[in-house]
Amino acid sequence: xxSLIDCPHCGKRPREEFTTLGSAVTRPSPSADSETWxxxxxxxxxxxxxxxxxxxxxDGCRRWIVVSRNTFxxxxxxxxxxxxxxPMISPTExxxxx
Amino acid sequence: xxxxxxxxxxxxxRGNTAWQKMWRAPDPKPQYDVIIxxxxxxxxxxxxxxxxxxxxxxVAVIEKSYIGSGNVGRNTTIIRSNYLLEGNNPFYExxxxxxxxxxxxxxxxxxxxxxxxxxxxxxxxxxDAAMRRGNAMRLHGVDAEYFxxxxxxxxxxxxxxxxxxxxxxxxxxxxRAGTVRHDAVAWGFARGADSxxxxxxxxxxxxGLRREGGRVVGVETTRGFIGARKVAMAAAGNSSRVxxxxxxxxxxxxxxxxxxxxxxxxxxIDSVITYSMGHFYISQSDKxxxxxxxxxxxxxxxxxxxxxxxxxxxxxxxxxMIPRLSRMRYLRSWGGVMDMSMDGSPIxxxxxxxxxxxxxxxxxxxxxxxxxxGWCYAHLIANDAPHPLTRQMRxxxxxxxxxxxxxxxxxxxxxx
Numbered sequence: 461x462x463s464l465i466d467c468p469h470c471g472k473r474p475r476e477e478f479t480t481l482g483s484a485v486t487r488p489s490p491s492a493d494s495e496t497w498x499x500x501x502x503x504x505x506x507x508x509x510x511x512x513x514x515x516x517x518x519d520g521c522r523r524w525i526v527v528s529r530n531t532f533x534x535x536x537x538x539x540x541x542x543x544x545x546x547p548m549i550s551p552t553e554x555x556x557x558x
Numbered sequence: 559x560x561x562x563x564x565x566x567x568x569x570x571x572r573g574n575t576a577w578q579k580m581w582r583a584p585d586p587k588p589q590y591d592v593i594i595x596x597x598x599x600x601x602x603x604x605x606x607x608x609x610x611x612x613x614x615x616x617v618a619v620i621e622k623s624y625i626g627s628g629n630v631g632r633n634t635t636i637i638r639s640n641y642l643l644e645g646n647n648p649f650y651e652x653x654x655x656x657x658x659x660x661x662x663x664x665x666x667x668x669x670x671x672x673x674x675x676x677x678x679x680x681x682x683x684x685x686d687a688a689m690r691r692g693n694a695m696r697l698h699g700v701d702a703e704y705f706x707x708x709x710x711x712x713x714x715x716x717x718x719x720x721x722x723x724x725x726x727x728x729x730x731x732x733x734r735a736g737t738v739r740h741d742a743v744a745w746g747f748a749r750g751a752d753s754x755x756x757x758x759x760x761x762x763x764x765x766g767l768r769r770e771g772g773r774v775v776g777v778e779t780t781r782g783f784i785g786a787r788k789v790a791m792a793a794a795g796n797s798s799r800v801x802x803x804x805x806x807x808x809x810x811x812x813x814x815x816x817x818x819x820x821x822x823x824x825x826x827i828d829s830v831i832t833y834s835m836g837h838f839y840i841s842q843s844d845k846x847x848x849x850x851x852x853x854x855x856x857x858x859x860x861x862x863x864x865x866x867x868x869x870x871x872x873x874x875x876x877x878x879m880i881p882r883l884s885r886m887r888y889l890r891s892w893g894g895v896m897d898m899s900m901d902g903s904p905i906x907x908x909x910x911x912x913x914x915x916x917x918x919x920x921x922x923x924x925x926x927x928x929x930x931x932g933w934c935y936a937h938l939i940a941n942d943a944p945h946p947l948t949r950q951m952r953x954x955x956x957x958x959x960x961x962x963x964x965x966x967x968x969x970x971x972x973x974x
Contacts, residue, residue, distance in 0.1 A: 461857065467908050476867055479859045482972060484809065494957075502809040502900045502956040506798035508860040531812070532860045550577045 461534040468539050469521045477519035484512040484526045501525050508532050514542060567722050573627065580745060581752035582839035586759050592939055593777055593786035595764050595800055597621025599740075599925065602747035603793035604939070605934020606664065609754035611933070612940035617702045617756045618786075619748075620779060622763035623970050626744035628795060632862075633893035633925040634817050634839060634851050636830050638675045638735035639700055640693045645799060645950030646903065647698045652947055653731055653930030654700075660929060666746030667843065669739035675830040676713065678729045678879075680928040684834055688730040695732070703731045714831060718881050724835035736753045737831060737841050737849075738917045743928060766804045773912035774804070790939050795895035796860070797918035804911045809900040810919055811971040813854040814893045816864035818872065820886045822846030835842075836875035847889060850876060854922075855894065856949055856972045864893040896921055902974030903962035906935050907944065907953040916953060921974050 464472040483504050488496045505511075508531055515527045526545065528537035559578050568721045569576055592608060594601045597619045608614045619625075634792035637657050639650035640646060650654065661668050679685045692702035706728050711719050720728045724758035736821040748758055759781070768791065793800045801808050823846050840850040854873035855864045876883045899905065899919030904927070906917050920927065933943035944952070951960050956969075965974045 461859075475865075482742075482858070482970065491591070498957045499807075503807045504798070504809070504811050504971075505807065506811050506858070508796075508799055508812070509857055513858065529857070531858045534859065534861060547792070 464537055465515065465519050465527065466536065466539050467520060467523075468525060468541050470517065472481055473517070473520055477517060478515045479518050481514040481516065484514050484542070484545060510537055515539075561667070562680035578974040580749040581758050584757045584759065586620075586762070586779070586781055587757065588619060589776075589785040590757075591616040591786070592788045592790060593617070593784060594619045594792055595777065596628075596791065596793035597625040597748075597758060597760065598628045598792065598794065599747065599928040600745055600794065600920075600931045600935070601743055603749060603928050603935060604790065604792060604917070604935045605751040605758075605932075606747045606754070607932045607936035608759055608940060609751055609756055612936055614940055617751075617780060618784065619751070619756060619758045620762050620764055620777065620784070621758070621760050624760050625729065625748055626741055629894040629896070629924060630744045631741050632817065632892055633740055634841070634849050635737045635740045635843075635925065636735070636839065636841065637670075637738055637926040638732055638830075639926075640675065640677065640691065640695055640702065640730065640732045640735065641964060642694050643962060643964055646964060647695065648702065649930055649934070649947040649951075650927065651698060651700050652933065653927050656929035656933060657738065657926075658734075661747070662929065664746045664750040666742060666749060667739075668742040668746055670736065671738070671844075672734050672736040673829050673841070674731060674733045675832065676724050676729045676731045676734035677719070677832045678710065678834050680724045680726060680835050681695070681726075685728055688706070688728070693728050701732055701734050703733065705729045705731050712781035714827075714829065716880050716882060717828070717831070721878065723878060724833075735829065735845075738925075740925060747928075747932070756934070764800065764803075767914070769804075770909070774914045786913075788913050788915065788939055790917065790935065792917045792935070794897045794918055794920050794924055797897050797916070801909075801916065801918075804909065804914055806909060806911070806916075808905075808918065809969075810897045811858050812860050813857070813866050813897050813898045813972055814859040815851065815894050815922060816862060816868055816872070816891055816893045817849070817851040817853045818869070818891045819889050820848040820850075821889045823848070823886070827909045831879070833875055833879045835878070836871070838872060838875035839877065840880070848883070854972060855893075855899070860895055862893045864897055866889070875919060892936045896924075898974060900971060901961040901971040902965055902967065904931070904951055905953050906931065906938060906948045906951045908938070908942070909953065
């Protein structure tokens with residue numbers, strides 16, 4: 461994988477400063493039906509190609525960002541702040557939730 | 559041709575010119591009873607047991623590359639059945655029992671070596687969990703033994719037991735676990751299936767599933783359409799892509815797991831040892847190389863290669879456990895792509911599409927499961943009903959809330 465990730469706040473930073481959470485799926489409304497929630501929690505498109513995913517700039521600005529990345533070539537397509545798309549709470553990163 | 563000591567001797571006298579090819583390279587027939595997508599360990603084992611246990615021989619295994627090019631040739635060759643949960647343990651124990659008789663059964667030397675596996679523990683919590691798991695194993699009739707600190711020291715004197723960072727307080731040992739020559743597993747199952755009439759079609763990629771009236775009637779491939787009464791997927795690593803051809807979305811992410819081998823040295827490690835602070839496991843191949851691995855790279859990837867930071871991380875973990883590894887050199891590293899499922903356990907089931915079956919989600923643990931996976935998948939395909947040992951490995955268990963989560967890490971595929 462590329463060794464630099466272009467953080468929208470900090471610029472190009474070493475990949476080791478970041479941790480990844482997985483697919484940038486959008487949380488459904490609390491009143492959504494069970495099928496919608498099952499889809500959100502358990503099912504993944506898992507593409508071989510461009511994939512939007514949550515990364516956390518843990519050793520930098522500590523912001524969650526959305527990274528577009530090719531899962532086959534490992535090329536980066538672009539990054540943006542994750543504000544507005546609530547990330548799931550990762551088991552090991554409870555303290556870094558916004 | 560049956561392999562035996564006598565056949566080796568007689569062929570040696572003839573200058574080894576009379577050996578036959580181990581399997582044919584047939585052209586695909588227009589129609590089969592069963593098509594298996596994926597010529598890896600599980601696909602070949604499924605074909606073998608379909609023919610052997612169920613008498614279904616009009617079967618094709620379709621592989622996009624050559625057989626054994628995927629994860630059956632990319633793992634760290636460990637076999638074991640030291641699982642905790644009711645839904646897992648008897649399945650993996652069946653697998654271990656099949657491994658024990660496999661070489662005689664398929665008449666092929668797979669170099670199965672039951673050298674034992676020791677899972678180290680480093681604190682009270684891990685000790686309690688190991689003892690609980692050991693007791694669960696014994697209740698299922700599986701061998702398990704707890705080693706205290708001194709027993710660990712006697713068993714593996716090269717471990718840094720008293721280190722200040724992650725001192726070793728004990729370990730859970732399964733004597734019947736061990737290692738296998740992984741390539742030979744693919745070859746042995748392929749030869750066994752082929753000799754019973756199964757067609758193994760290599761360098762033929764499935765590009766689509768043809769459906770008529772909602773049911774699958776065959777596969778589109780790079781060598782044209784091939785009809786089938788039943789189609790069975792066994793394409794771990796690429797399961798989501800194959801399932802997508804049938805409009806299915808799976809509880810799976812694809813991740814890359816790296817493995818490593820060192821330069822060859824004299825006999826040093828005579829068992830399989832796993833480290834529980836950081837993820838690290840090591841054994842020594844019969845050729846002398848130390849075979850070891852660690853965690854997945856954590857990000858989704860279909861590339862069969864990993865990142866340097868994980869290479870470094872694995873070396874650090876290994877050095878903390880066995881300081882004298884610091885003198886060793888990496889010889890090779892490689893990556894395989896895993897189906898990481900949402901609860902860390904596999905799926906062997908029918909799909910909502912008629913005549914289409916799925917075998918996927920093996921995470922790190924597919925190799926040891928190869929014989930049992932083939933055995934149970936063949937049962938499912940032949941009888942249209944799940945094998946009793948895979949009743950908790952259903953596709954719909956996520957929607958039902960019946961997860962089979964051995965580690966209790968929740969729906970986070972990269973943490974299983």
